[in-house]
Amino acid sequence: MNTQRKAASVFDRKFRKRSGTINLEKFKHGSYWSDRIFRLLVYVLLFDLVFVFLFPFMYMFITSLKTDADLMDITVKWIPKTLKFSNYKMALRYLDAATGLKNSVLVTGLAVLGHILSCSFIAYGFARYKFPGRSMLFALVIVSFIVPAQTIIVPQYIRYASLRWTNSYKPLIIPTFMGFGLKGGLFIFIFRQFFLGVPKELEEAAIIDGCGSFKTYFAIILPIARSSILVSAVLAMVWHWNDYFEPTIYITKTQKYLLPQMLPSMYEMMKMEKQTLPFDPLTMTTVERTLNEAVVMAGTVIVILPLLITYLFLQRHFLQGIERTGLVE
């Protein structure tokens, strides 16, 4: 008590000297100039880092629009002289992007839906009901996301192969409706955190009004979990769209490939194309690069663009959602 009072008086003497108001700003960040320099340093460092992080994207977008002449011309670094949109047309053809896009959208969309429905449902059970074995089951949920998905790929593959699910999207989609799938445990965790914070009175009121448990859940609880839903949906979307490991294992038929899976086969095709080119002793080394590079970059843009655009639309709400749910706490 005494020390506290002492501290307070020291504090008063130091910071209430002139105006009587507390100059906390000054107190916190040391002197004005050191703060300025610190800030400047931070900004410089940060912009460097941002540049490093965004450089591959800039390079990719710009290269994808270059003509062969621009690609070979070393003076053309950033701004191509003419934009060659036909690179994209070519990439679309080589990628078979229409099929890939359709497949990817189908799988990702269904997987996201599955994750949201099942994980929120299961999480509600964990958050609201007390029953024997709850902690053990929840420990299993935790384990399911502290070990990489690859550790259970062998048994899963054997199981799915015995069900004849390979070369279909079932191994990618059905598990999400059961609450696991790609990092399903994490989504259960996110929803559970949210439901734990929902006041019990809400459900009690609903039950008094004659709602059953399941109706209460679907009509009252799920709709208020909007931010958790959004966060889980965005994360699930990103992970499923970009997942490469599971699709390569389960899907081996080219017509069923997902979009990212089509990239490697596109490179192969580009290489073949290169070999059929007439031999040109002058540009021998560069033809290979040019032919590949612009179209390959265009292909890469096509693969990542749908996700980037969707994310840009959702980002503000997504970040807010993460802030609100805290994700883990």
Added chain:
Amino acid sequence: MAVDMDVRTGEQTAHKTSFSSWRKSLKKREREITAYLFLAPFVILFTIFIIIPVAVSFGLSFTRYNMLESPVWIGLTNFKILLMDDDIFLIALKNTLVFAFITGPLGYIMSFMAAWVINQLKYKNAFALAFYAPSITSGIAMSVVWMYFFSGDRYGLINNILINLGFIVEPILWNMNEKTILPVVMIISVWMSMGTGFLVFLAGLQNVSRELYEAAAIDGIGSRFQELWYITLPLMKPQLLFGAINAIVGSFGVFDIAVSVAGIPSPNYAAHTIVAHLYDFAFIRFQMGYASAVSVCLFAITFVLGRVSMRLFSSED
């Protein structure tokens, strides 16, 4: 992760209700049944698709099994071969450990520092987007872009810069040279590592109340780093734990970047990881017994590391 605590409070309330009257205990019974109904899909299918297969896989790791003939029990032979004779597995293990112990902490610290710094700035969201963008792109796609930077001829961006600066005379064959493959994979992975962990850190930092910093300032905390050490970090334990687990899972599961940079098998197995080894035996050679042994090892390593980080960051102390 605050799991234990709410279980405890749940128990207390359950005690009160169950002993108050017979009617209530009946009601509790009803609630239990509803609870099981809520969890039933998870429990049943988790058992069918995860627990049984994992148990089976554990069993298979003691057998020879190629998916055509029925498995043959061979005892510990798989593990003996794996740990004693399989040099390639040892290379994969070494590569994975090197990879995990460098990129894991590096990505982790970087994402925390970046989150900490940009949390104090305006235009937070724009910066967040810039750092998060690599993580929402597919690894297989972006490593292609990176391979153009690391292209083995003189025109490759990195070779070009290094030659112009006079560090090297001959271009380096980045994705062929045994010494450079793994570092290239690491660089790309670090670039992509500011993912969910980073966002969670950012959210956690935002939830630390301003008043605490003001109170700490009064108590004599001077610099920002003291603030970080004494206030921010202790308050962010759950987020830090989440980030750590994320980093462990990510760095031990490294596969698609390594494959698209160096292929399977990579030159002299220089970028061979445990998961690549697993993939090789399971889905190229179809030696499921041996592959199961590999995955048991991977499971053991990640599980132990996960438990260790849970210990480290547990909010009990």
